[in-house]
Amino acid sequence: MSVLLKELTGEGVLTLTLNRPKARNAIDAELRAALQQAFEQASEDAVVRAVVLSGAEGHFCAGGDLASMRDLSPEAARERLSDVSRTALTIAACEKPVIAAVEGHAAGAGVGLALLCDRVIAGAGAVFTLSFAKVGLAPDWGLTLTLPQRVGRAEARRLAWEAGRLEAAEALAKGLADELAEAGALDRAKSFAARLAEGPAPAIAAIKGHFRQSPGLLAEALEREARAQLACFASPEFAEGLAAFSEKRRPDFRKTR
Template sequence: MTDHDGDGDGCVLVEDHGAVRVLTLNRPEKRNAIDLVLRVALAERLESAMADDSVRAIVLTGSGGTFCSGGDISTMRRQSPEETRPRAEAAQRVIRAIWGGPTPVVAAVEGFAYGAGAALALACDRVVAATDARFSTAFTGVGLAGDMGITVSLPARTGPAAARQLLLLPRPIQGPEACTLGLADVLTEPGAAFDWALSDAERIAEGPPLALSAIRAMLGVAPADDPRAALDREVEHQIRLFDTADFAEGVAAFHERRRPEFKGR
């Protein structure tokens, strides 16, 4: 794969398969955890793909046998709302690019799709998952409530009651149950998710682009609400929670490999 935009960091790889653009999260040593550099690069590449008339469908996947393990906790610390806002807005920029653009996006999920990784997959139009893939909201483990559109995309897929339970009581959900709940649209054998997703994207790319764009615009993610307003709400909660003792405790517990003790402050 080649990095079309040539910034040299290589954290998002870009490859064209005819009218399908493949974007690959490329931090395999971190299970493709999302740091600030990756979220900015991914947003830029999504925006570029959405603006390119020759790109008729996008596949989003991860390198090293996993989709995305979530936000990179090693880069997180307690900080002020002023420091957190740019970080939170950068994450939402990725989802704004997916939801606001004209081009359908297919997620190919192998391995982990945890936290922000689950939110990223669920923001897509179609989710192809391997039977041994594992999804989890996981945000509360570090004292956070969730971002990257998950408060919209999760209930849109599972229904509000199931979404509430999955956010309040996060747990690993393997491919078959994920498909039953609506987190995934189709299951493949392990290792086959990308090929299936690419095939689906190629079929989509053969369709009428203006009609497909209109379908995305009319359906949106959650017809009863403006998805972009939900992204704004998530940012406000995220910047508040980053400046709490509970968040600091969650990050410390992660590094120390112990169960966090949250105090509500």
């Protein structure tokens, strides 16, 4: 079973669906590689004129796959974070407009993934959670750049510190989401992408280029995040966060002091 489903319409709209439903589409190494390859191909394929990114079976993405983070050696942790950076930069560099259709949960890296897209459409039941601190980690996937650009530095800091949770209407009000689709995010995202696909491709690409993240700034943010995350991976707080997640209890970070 493919971890990333692809569907291309005759209009040139490519829908990429994260497909690890048993893990709420959490991102592991296989899915990172599939995303990177898919966006590289989309960038080069003249038939593709717009991309929709969604998740299978009612959820967008539960974040990084915590099971794959256990007992990481320093070398494995560095390789993981290099993978994250390469994938994030590839998505951001795609010249085609990319629309995130967020239903259900978008947590941690799932929020980062959504904010790498050009437009975020949230379904009525969507929930965005900056869940990193719950397991002793700091934000990655470019969120230290993209989140404050959307909600402001003070609110971004609060959300990251408190592992804040925003339901769809609040995410829209704060600027984390661009649109609330009561009738379903995926259909609305496909409709919006189809309209863009009908437009003049060079102009659409130029407009995206004018407004997208500076590649240099994003690369700097990802490098800064990786340095911080390496220290977090090695911390006793992360070990306690993983244990608490597995045991379905609240983490007690005080006992790690």
